[in-house]
Amino acid sequence: MIFSEITNSLSSDLEEVEKEIKKNFHSDVVLIPDVSEYLSSSGGKRIRPLLLLLSSRACGYRGKKAIKHSCVVEFIHTATLLHDDVVDDADVRRGNPSANSKWGNEASVLVGDFLFAKSFELMSSEKDTRIMKTMSEACTLLSEGEVLQLINLYNTDITEEEYLKVVFRKTAALIAASCKLGAILSDSPDCVIESLNSYGKNIGFSFQLIDDALDYMGDENKTGKKIGNDLTDGNITLPLLHLLSRIDETRKERLKKIILESEELHEEDLSFVLGLMEEFESVSYTRNLAKEYAERAKSSLSIMKESEYLESLIYLADFVVDRNF
Amino acid sequence: MIFSEITNSLSSDLEEVEKEIKKNFHSDVVLIPDVSEYLSSSGGKRIRPLLLLLSSRACGYRGKKAIKHSCVVEFIHTATLLHDDVVDDADVRRGNPSANSKWGNEASVLVGDFLFAKSFELMSSEKDTRIMKTMSEACTLLSEGEVLQLINLYNTDITEEEYLKVVFRKTAALIAASCKLGAILSDSPDCVIESLNSYGKNIGFSFQLIDDALDYMGDENKTGKKIGNDLTDGNITLPLLHLLSRIDETRKERLKKIILESEELHEEDLSFVLGLMEEFESVSYTRNLAKEYAERAKSSLSIMKESEYLESLIYLADFVVDRNF
Numbered sequence: 124m125i126f127s128e129i130t131n132s133l134s135s136d137l138e139e140v141e142k143e144i145k146k147n148f149h150s151d152v153v154l155i156p157d158v159s160e161y162l163s164s165s166g167g168k169r170i171r172p173l174l175l176l177l178s179s180r181a182c183g184y185r186g187k188k189a190i191k192h193s194c195v196v197e198f199i200h201t202a203t204l205l206h207d208d209v210v211d212d213a214d215v216r217r218g219n220p221s222a223n224s225k226w227g228n229e230a231s232v233l234v235g236d237f238l239f240a241k242s243f244e245l246m247s248s249e250k251d252t253r254i255m256k257t258m259s260e261a262c263t264l265l266s267e268g269e270v271l272q273l274i275n276l277y278n279t280d281i282t283e284e285e286y287l288k289v290v291f292r293k294t295a296a297l298i299a300a301s302c303k304l305g306a307i308l309s310d311s312p313d314c315v316i317e318s319l320n321s322y323g324k325n326i327g328f329s330f331q332l333i334d335d336a337l338d339y340m341g342d343e344n345k346t347g348k349k350i351g352n353d354l355t356d357g358n359i360t361l362p363l364l365h366l367l368s369r370i371d372e373t374r375k376e377r378l379k380k381i382i383l384e385s386e387e388l389h390e391e392d393l394s395f396v397l398g399l400m401e402e403f404e405s406v407s408y409t410r411n412l413a414k415e416y417a418e419r420a421k422s423s424l425s426i427m428k429e430s431e432y433l434e435s436l437i438y439l440a441d442f443v444v445d446r447n448f
Numbered sequence: 449m450i451f452s453e454i455t456n457s458l459s460s461d462l463e464e465v466e467k468e469i470k471k472n473f474h475s476d477v478v479l480i481p482d483v484s485e486y487l488s489s490s491g492g493k494r495i496r497p498l499l500l501l502l503s504s505r506a507c508g509y510r511g512k513k514a515i516k517h518s519c520v521v522e523f524i525h526t527a528t529l530l531h532d533d534v535v536d537d538a539d540v541r542r543g544n545p546s547a548n549s550k551w552g553n554e555a556s557v558l559v560g561d562f563l564f565a566k567s568f569e570l571m572s573s574e575k576d577t578r579i580m581k582t583m584s585e586a587c588t589l590l591s592e593g594e595v596l597q598l599i600n601l602y603n604t605d606i607t608e609e610e611y612l613k614v615v616f617r618k619t620a621a622l623i624a625a626s627c628k629l630g631a632i633l634s635d636s637p638d639c640v641i642e643s644l645n646s647y648g649k650n651i652g653f654s655f656q657l658i659d660d661a662l663d664y665m666g667d668e669n670k671t672g673k674k675i676g677n678d679l680t681d682g683n684i685t686l687p688l689l690h691l692l693s694r695i696d697e698t699r700k701e702r703l704k705k706i707i708l709e710s711e712e713l714h715e716e717d718l719s720f721v722l723g724l725m726e727e728f729e730s731v732s733y734t735r736n737l738a739k740e741y742a743e744r745a746k747s748s749l750s751i752m753k754e755s756e757y758l759e760s761l762i763y764l765a766d767f768v769v770d771r772n773f
Contacts (some may be wrong), residue, residue, distance in 0.1 A: 143449035150592055150595075150611040152592045152595045152596050152599070153594075153599065154598070154599055155592065155595055170595070199615070202721065203561075206557050206558070206561060209534070209554070209557055210552065210553075210554040210557055228534065228535075228553070229534075229535040229598050230598065232531050232534055232535055232557055233535065233591055233594045233595045233598060234533070234591075234595065236528075236531060236564070236587075236590075236591040236594070237588065237591035237592060237595065238641050239561070239564060239582075239587075240584060240587035240588040240590070240591050241588050243568055243580065243583075243584035243587065244581070244585055244587075246584075247577060247580040247581040247584045247585075248577075249577070250577055252572060252573075252574070252575055252577070255571070255572040255580055256569070257566060257574040258568075259566075259568035259569040259571075260569055260572075262561075262564075262565035262568065262569075263562065263566050263569050264563040265561075266559075266561040266564075266565050267475055267476075267477045267480065269558045269561070270477045270480055270555070270558045270559065270562065271477050273554050273555065273558060274477070274478065274479055275478070276637045295511075296696055319747050327773070353637060404526070417687070421575065447671050
């Protein structure tokens with residue numbers, strides 16, 4: 124199986140999702156559709172809608188609610204990207220100028236708020252309160268994860284456990300909720316809902332860990348991000364944490380100094396860090412942990428009935444680890 | 449009747465609301481309770497909780513849900529204050545350093561997101577989907593109102609009608625929703641729900657118009673805001689719009705220049721503006737319109753049964769206009 128086979132098998136659903144997204148951008152306030160459209164059309168992977176659709180289809184659901192809720196999860200994700208860019212003061216997102224560098228922080232904050240509110244408005248037409256509960260809890264965790272990440276900037280003493288706590292909240296929780304929603308829409312029994320929730324949580328961990336690995340080893344043309352971006356931002360992710368826990372004191376001191384002064388990262392400092400990461404296999408370590416989570420994701424699906432959609436979910440767990448973008 | 453009689457009559461409810469607010473600030477992420485607590489304890493008027501409580505009590509509701517939902521509306525309001533301060537780049541809020549000047553824009557954006565998410569989490573435990581629908585629609589309007597205000601900064605061509613559209617979305621919609629929620633919680637008939645919605649909408653207009661008037665005529669010690677704050681921010685509110693539509697071309701040109709360069713407002717420019725406002729009674733005009741809305745708010749209540757709570761709502765409509773803080 125290859126990735127495009129999955130998107131092809133869902134092509135009409137995914138087209139509907141795009142239409143739904145465009146429709147709900149609508150506002151008579153001109154700036155809102157402009158900013159939303161700009162961000163939405165700049166190469167997002169639509170991972171969350173894809174997982175929601177596959178989860179619902181794997182549970183036998185064929186109705187239209189999966190389209191609307193795919194739009195919901197993408198809106199929430201887009202809102203966090205807008206707010207993230209303000210927090211990170213980012214100039215570039217996916218290889219394009221970030222929304223805040225184009226329209227200013229003000230617009231990014233407020234259009235993010237609009238997308239967030241709109242996603243809840245879309246959900247509010249459903250009678251099933253589990254949907255709202257799942258998504259609002261995920262959003263609370265998400266914002267906590269973002270704050271945790273902010274607090275831990277430049278903190279070289281963070282443990283792997285604490286780091287994984289941040290990853291759970293800022294990434295895995297929304298992905299888990301997306302998969303869980305697919306199961307809730309199909310009115311599946313609790314064990315199936317929990318199975319997809321666990322799948323989503325584990326694939327979410329895997330996804331973030333690979334993102335963190337790619338930040339040190341990816342191809343800039345494919346990821347649209349500069350190598351060492353997290354380092355420059357003072358965002359201490361697993362490859363760096365692994366390295367910090369392995370190297371001798373002398374090099375550790377230099378590394379800490381680089382981290383603290385990383386806003387102006389010199390070429391030689393980056394080479395020093397990347398060289399050490401190769402020596403201590405820090406990126407491989409991160410990838411291996413991502414692989415473990417992917418395995419757990421697949422195991423979570425053991426109670427599911429066989430179907431092409433289940434196969435796609437299983438394939439995606441491996442794909443998330445093997446991707447280079 | 450005086451204002452303190454109302455708060456006294458609801459004192460145990462209001463204490464419960466404070467407890468509920470504190471309880472829901474809780475997060476193991478340290479920054480979140482700190483920022484929330486700081487903003488929440490710095491002299492907010494708790495107008496929205498008060499209106500929700502009174503509305504629910506006026507509809508005969510005595511249960512605990514009004515406490516929880518008072519917390520919800522206050523959280524949403526607090527979230528918008530946090531985001532507002534980022535957008536306005538404000539140093540001061542209610543006479544104290546603003547949260548963003550104390551903790552940075554990043555924390556303000558993210559803690560705002562937390563409060564927003566948390567408010568939806570609190571609502572999601574209710575089975576009545578009208579609550580979620582009402583609040584999410586109000587939040588969408590609110591964010592649109594904020595964007596509209598942003599777009600219209602320094603826009604001296606905005607009409608009174610357009611200005612009132614902004615006021616409806618950024619202020620009146622959430623106040624209307626707060627009152628409406630009180631009626632929904634009590635399971636009132638649609639005509640009562642609509643009556644309180646209309647009351648809230650009109651009192652919301654009134655509230656904002658008086659805020660805008662106080663910005664040019666208030667007592668800095670009481671409002672905690674500097675006179676001419678809106679002018680410095682390029683926020684063209686009704687007193688200024690009224691003036692722009694009344695004065696001769698020569699003075700209009702000078703006024704427009706002052707507005708465009710208002711970020712560094714000189715004492716003599718402010719005196720020039722305030723002098724003109726007195727001559728053309730622009731603040732009185734604004735206050736009179738606020739009074740009209742307050743009358744409409746009171747008329748909206750005509751179908752309600754008599755009670756001490758109804759009397760309080762009627763009193764509040766006048767109080768909002770007469771206040772000097």
